[in-house]
Amino acid sequence: MSNPTSRRSDRRSPAPSRSGAAGLLHTSRAATRWAGLVLGSLLMLVPMYVLVVNAFKDQDDIQNSPFGLPLSRLTLAHVQDVLDNPDFDLVKAYGVTLLFVVVVNVLSLAVCGPVSYVIARGRGRRHVALLLMFVAGTFIPNQVLLIPVVFVLKTLGLMGTVPGFVLFETCLTIPFSVFLYAAYIRTIPRELDEAAAIDGAGRIGTFWRIVFPLMRPVVATAVILHSLSIWNDFVTPQIILGPGSGLYTVTTGVYAAIGQYSTNYTVVFPNLLLAIAPALAFFIVMQRYIVNGLTSGATKG
Amino acid sequence: MTMLRRTRSALPGVVMSAPAIIMFGLLMIVPLALSVYLSFTNWNGYSAHPMGVGLANYRRLWHDPEVLHAAWVTGVLAVVGTIGCNALGLGAAVAISRPGKANRIFRAVFFYPYVISALIIGFLWSAILSNGGVINNYLTSHGHEALPFLSDPDWALGSLIFVVLWSGFGLTMVLYIAALQTVPASLIEAARIDGASPWAIFRQVTMPSIAPFVTVNLVLVLVSMMRVYELVLALTGGGPAGQTQTAAYLILGQSFQNNALGYGSAQAVILTVVTGALALGLTTLLRRRETAVAA
Numbered sequence: 001m002s003n004p005t006s007r008r009s010d011r012r013s014p015a016p017s018r019s020g021a022a023g024l025l026h027t028s029r030a031a032t033r034w035a036g037l038v039l040g041s042l043l044m045l046v047p048m049y050v051l052v053v054n055a056f057k058d059q060d061d062i063q064n065s066p067f068g069l070p071l072s073r074l075t076l077a078h079v080q081d082v083l084d085n086p087d088f089d090l091v092k093a094y095g096v097t098l099l100f101v102v103v104v105n106v107l108s109l110a111v112c113g114p115v116s117y118v119i120a121r122g123r124g125r126r127h128v129a130l131l132l133m134f135v136a137g138t139f140i141p142n143q144v145l146l147i148p149v150v151f152v153l154k155t156l157g158l159m160g161t162v163p164g165f166v167l168f169e170t171c172l173t174i175p176f177s178v179f180l181y182a183a184y185i186r187t188i189p190r191e192l193d194e195a196a197a198i199d200g201a202g203r204i205g206t207f208w209r210i211v212f213p214l215m216r217p218v219v220a221t222a223v224i225l226h227s228l229s230i231w232n233d234f235v236t237p238q239i240i241l242g243p244g245s246g247l248y249t250v251t252t253g254v255y256a257a258i259g260q261y262s263t264n265y266t267v268v269f270p271n272l273l274l275a276i277a278p279a280l281a282f283f284i285v286m287q288r289y290i291v292n293g294l295t296s297g298a299t300k301g
Numbered sequence: 302m303t304m305l306r307r308t309r310s311a312l313p314g315v316v317m318s319a320p321a322i323i324m325f326g327l328l329m330i331v332p333l334a335l336s337v338y339l340s341f342t343n344w345n346g347y348s349a350h351p352m353g354v355g356l357a358n359y360r361r362l363w364h365d366p367e368v369l370h371a372a373w374v375t376g377v378l379a380v381v382g383t384i385g386c387n388a389l390g391l392g393a394a395v396a397i398s399r400p401g402k403a404n405r406i407f408r409a410v411f412f413y414p415y416v417i418s419a420l421i422i423g424f425l426w427s428a429i430l431s432n433g434g435v436i437n438n439y440l441t442s443h444g445h446e447a448l449p450f451l452s453d454p455d456w457a458l459g460s461l462i463f464v465v466l467w468s469g470f471g472l473t474m475v476l477y478i479a480a481l482q483t484v485p486a487s488l489i490e491a492a493r494i495d496g497a498s499p500w501a502i503f504r505q506v507t508m509p510s511i512a513p514f515v516t517v518n519l520v521l522v523l524v525s526m527m528r529v530y531e532l533v534l535a536l537t538g539g540g541p542a543g544q545t546q547t548a549a550y551l552i553l554g555q556s557f558q559n560n561a562l563g564y565g566s567a568q569a570v571i572l573t574v575v576t577g578a579l580a581l582g583l584t585t586l587l588r589r590r591e592t593a594v595a596a
Contacts, residue, residue, distance in 0.1 A: 112321060115317060144528070149332045
């Protein structure tokens with residue numbers, strides 16, 4: 001497709017010195033770029049269009065014209081059916097999932113903040129080892145780990161419970177959080193800590209009162225990215241909380257609701273739409289922060 | 302100052318590290334160790350004492366067509382997914398890295414699947430691609446034959462790869478856009494004035510500058526390809542006839558549904574080791590190339 005230099009010349013065109021052939025080449029390159037981008041966008045957006053439109057149509061209309069938009073026959077009935085589903089209370093699932101997101105984030109901060117501070121300020125080999133151990137956790141395929149985790153949680157009496165789920169979900173945030181926090185704390189001058197020490201603050205106090213408030217940007221990054229992954233996680237709640245607990249997150253609930261009705265599109269589309277809506281709304285509002293967060297996470301690697 | 306630091310007790314440091322270490326130890330390291338231990342047993346999940354079976358589980362892996370096929374599917378995903386996501390991501394990044402309203406919209410459009418659960422993406426595409434799904438309804442009602450997107454083994458694997466790329470290249474693109482912004486504009490300008498072709502500039506100026514980002518992106522995508530699970534569950538259910546089962550899908554099904562915890566653990570251990578080795582190997586290899594390219 002295009003590349004940095006051709007984009008650069010886009011801005012200057014039409015350059016007076018450009019010969020006819022080069023100009024033609026340039027125009028055709030710009031046209032290819034636009035064609036590619038528009039085609040790509042269509043491919044990205046049509047599934048979303050299909051989802052939104054069909055959530056408001058009857059089965060006949062979905063079957064006969066899946067891409068059509070029969071304005072006069074659109075209905076809220078099926079969306080209403082999802083909200084009235086006696087087996088799965090979606091509104092409650094929103095609340096439950098949101099609560100999990102909040103609790104896990106708070107717990108993650110409480111657990112990962114202090115250890116990152118110790119690692120970042122430590123000069124010993126054991127601090128490096130500790131960081132490496134946590135970061136290595138990134139490479140463990142975590143669904144695969146769920147099998148033995150179940151037995152650890154059973155031993156602790158936490159299997160099938162909310163604390164068990166929250167603890168494991170928090171544990172999953174450790175590698176990324178510690179990696180990000182430790183790198184960030186290293187950029188905060190040690191002199192601040194030392195000044196606090198002279199004023200008589202202990203290490204724990206120094207971290208929470210002096211260092212932690214300065215970590216706001218990196219904490220925001222971690223919270224945003226963890227929130228998305230907790231909200232979207234399916235395997236962990238499905239296995240640890242299990243269908244037996246009667247406690248559904250958005251993903252496990254939708255999975256249960258769609259399960260045996262996967263060919264009944266008046267069930268499928270409204271469920272999917274309602275499941276996606278909060279994440280998409282979050283994306284539209286927070287897009288810049290999500291992108292910045294991801295970027296800062298990866299560039300520190 | 303140094304005096305002060307020496308005399309201060311190590312206790313606060315321990316208190317601050319303990320929660321994370323205990324949590325990580327209990328829920329990451331112990332389970333990992335447990336996996337390794339169980340992989341040498343024939344435990345079914347409820348008998349009181351797992352029986353040691355030595356390397357039997359590992360030997361069985363090499364002759365189990367289901368495992369070998371899942372390894373093949375995972376391998377295809379790893380290779381095609383990693384290369385595809387990076388090629389598409391870099392291409393898109395190059396095309397729209399410049400600021401501007403249109404580019405901002407394109408970025409959002411390419412990236413948005415990142416915020417949606419893989420499970421939901423799988424269900425959505427299943428509704429679009431399955432036999433009674435959106436596309437086939439459209440085709441049949443317009444007098445065409447239905448296409449076996451999810452019902453033919455080869456088509457199903459192709460569909461799975463397509464959806465993986467569809468939902469995954471946006472993240473790669475975002476990271477490459479950030480990478481492109483680190484390339485000094487003066488360097489490109491100088492090369493342009495020297496009469497270098499756009500392609501030459503890309504190869505010889507842009508690529509060496511963004512080499513470290515290429516490494517990060519390749520490894521990130523590779524690791525995520527090794528654990529594709531939810532997408533398979535929702536899109537194909539591993540089908541048709543188990544032909545699109547990935548390693549992660551097989552392991553979870555194997556262990557929980559068949560009560561074959563020992564055997565499932567052996568697969569889990571292999572997957573973890575292979576993922577770690579590939580990530581480490583790829584990083585080492587690319588880091589070496591980065592310096593070679595830069596020189």
